Amino acid sequence: MKVNNINNYVGEVDLFIFSSGFERRSTKLGESLNDLQLKQSYVFHLDETYKISYENIIIVKKNIPKTEIVVYPKNNPLETFSIYNGIISKFIENNFKNDKLKVVIDITTFTREVMLILIKVLSNKSVSRKLNVLLVYTPAKSYSESKESLWLTKGVRDIRSVVGYSGLHSPSKKLLLIVLTGFEEERTERIIESFEPFKLILGKPSQKHSINSELNIISNQKFDLIKDKFKRILLEEFEFSCQNIGNTKDIISQIHNKYRNEYNIVISPLNNKVSTIAVGIAGLENQDIQICYASANQYNIDTPHEACNYFLCFNLSRLL
């Protein structure tokens, strides 16, 4: 749901969680929320990250002084899982009485992997029945004046399954890789080459549900390059929504149902956070799906990730 007046929409909040980021838009929600409506606030801050990320925390802390910093390690997803699980469990233990606690999470600058780990923690039944979780996303308006040279990340450091989404695979089945493509064709190529799947399904964002039509054109060009390179193993292609979680989740589930008997399915969500959440929810509903993540070597911290003047809000508790 598109929301302009965020404070009216969220009301009183028991816990606000956001992630530090190098993008300017990482502070937009933190700067917009009314501190008086928030009881507790945590920022998840990646250890040894860009200096600008810490500077962006300070900007939010000016508006929400009660924000506590939780540091999580780089490239150690198991420990990250453990830290998040501990923080959420402790919060519930200290605050839960009878009514569900309201948690607002700004997912704008979490890495896809960390966001999926957080959703896994929140999906645990002992947690989900005590929380009402609202996810808020600040979309990017535009990326760069030079669209041809647009890049968000460079290089692939490591490809791994996401903690909690390793999938219940059968050794007797062949591998089907599903990629929800975005702008990062190098990551896409590396993932496909590393998995050496038997078959490949490529998804691209639909024009209708794209957040920005200019971004959609770039995304389409990159999609065609990948499609051509791997046409030999391409089983089918599909379109997904970058704005509607339910819509994308349904598409993933349909594909999963169609091929689950024949293949082990690995999904790599490489588009925006909204479609990544959809993949995550599909993975939680269908335990045999594996979700994988390719960590980047380098992020383009100079690209002006200008924020849209609205927020996208999703009620996670209704989706789980």
Add this chain to the structure above:
Amino acid sequence: MKNPFEVSTPEGISAEDVHELFVDVFTDFYQVPKFGHTFLNGPRGSGKSMMFRFMMPDCQKIKNKCKLSDLDYFSLYAPIKLTELNNHEIGALNTNSAVFINEHLLTNFITIKCFKSLQEFESEIDQYFDLFNEFYKSIFLWYIDISGFDISQYNTNFKNSKDCLNCIIRILEKIYRDCLIYCKRSLFVDISYYGPLFSYLDFLYPILLELKKLPFLPQNKPLFILIDDAGYLNEMQTQILNTWVSYRTSHEVSLKISTQLDYKSFKTTTNKTIDSPHDYSQVNIATIYTTSQNNYYKRINDIVKKRLKTYLKKEIDPFAFFPNDEKQLNEINEIKNKLRVENYSASKKYAAGDAARRYASSEYMKILKSKRSGSTLSYAGFDNLVDISSGIIRHFLEPASIMFSEVIARYSVLDIEFIPDSIQDDVIQNYSRKFLEDEFAKIHELHGKKSGGEVLSKADKLYNLITSLGEIFHKIFISNKAERVVFSVALNDSPDIELKEILDLAEHYGYIHKSTIGNKNGTGRVRLYILSRTLAPYFKLDPTGFKGYQFMNSSVLKLSLTNPKKFIKEITQDISGDRDIIQLNFFENEN
């Protein structure tokens, strides 16, 4: 039009196509299809999986034109995919049970792959269905029973081997899945595992021994388990696999293990190491294909011919399909003629030809440099492309595939007889640049951290080493030295820990290949480090021809890690011939 050089995953290729396309390389790698555990190491794209695919019984039946039971060996294929066994939920198990759970999962995983391999031969198994049914009841069920699985509902009669095999796989997969669910649940709470536990010695090995006795399989012949891409196992699973190797049961079941030079450990679960040749034999594809006594050139020639014939229905000589830059070739030939005249000696009848062969490309390069017109050496031509692939088949096929697509895109032609030299050169120059520059971003992320007190990270040192070697080899190439095409460094002594670590890293990323060579005194062998010829276009080197190498002390080479300028200055002084430093200017032919 089908791109004949497209790289396909061998798993997806039919036995008939493999038979059509595969060039028999087992004379180069004779240990692989023999009794005994073997590690087959090689960078991505060096042909390991294709070798395994060719060893599978469906391909061997076509090759030998025989029945399953008449094969020389029987292989069961167990490929490991990137995140199939190595996932965080399994890795999170940190109790004492972790070893047992990991061995159980690895054993079960490979057992399922083995029975899955058998499904290909249902009709041959059906001829001995009663015996196979008996195997199921008295062997398979017995072993899963004693492993802790309730078999009460599985003592059934089947109509055929297909149903029987499906049931075996279904039972194993249920056990596998239950264990994965246990691992997943362990993420949130500490729980106990009550399911069956398999191990190699108590489960897979005895089952395979009984399976081997069935008459549809070759009797008294080797049984191989082909474990492809074992580098994707986690550390503990790697140690478990090493423990299997250490059992020395290879006279009955041989493990053929392929790695992309990324194998995590050679330790067993009891912290002992497995050693070659006692426990296993080892084949390093890149090393075999980058030394002079090899058939690599012929292999690629055959591969190109087979692919052109299969996909384009053409019988074209690879030299004609990948022509040289004619103008450059003529000019080099003129230089050769001139050199022959200049170096003619009645007493040394080989001197003229030798000089022409050794110095023509070097002299041509000097002329190009003196013109300063921006023209550079062209790397077009089949022989150049084979040399630039540096022993890695994919380094030939991938650029060739790009060249082929480029011709179609640029000229919109449907019938391709050859690849123009300008396209070959553009593509291979770009391929060489990407091989160094693009890869280094990744290396920097992994090895870019400086440890306490260090000025340079491992990635910095590696970059310095490779670029320093490239630069001195270029200087030697355009020098007046007796031997100018140099790609290797032979160390007089052992490298220290720091240098060895960087050299190992260089090998892991495919920038150098390791070998050995006789020392100067003829009393033993010394280490030889060969720069990948894939970097020849990047450093403007001649990838073909006479291959000299340079002896030096490890302390000199070590200088390149931290002070490349000084290293290059030292070597440059030697190249100009002012100093007689034995460890720096001693050249001899690689043997």
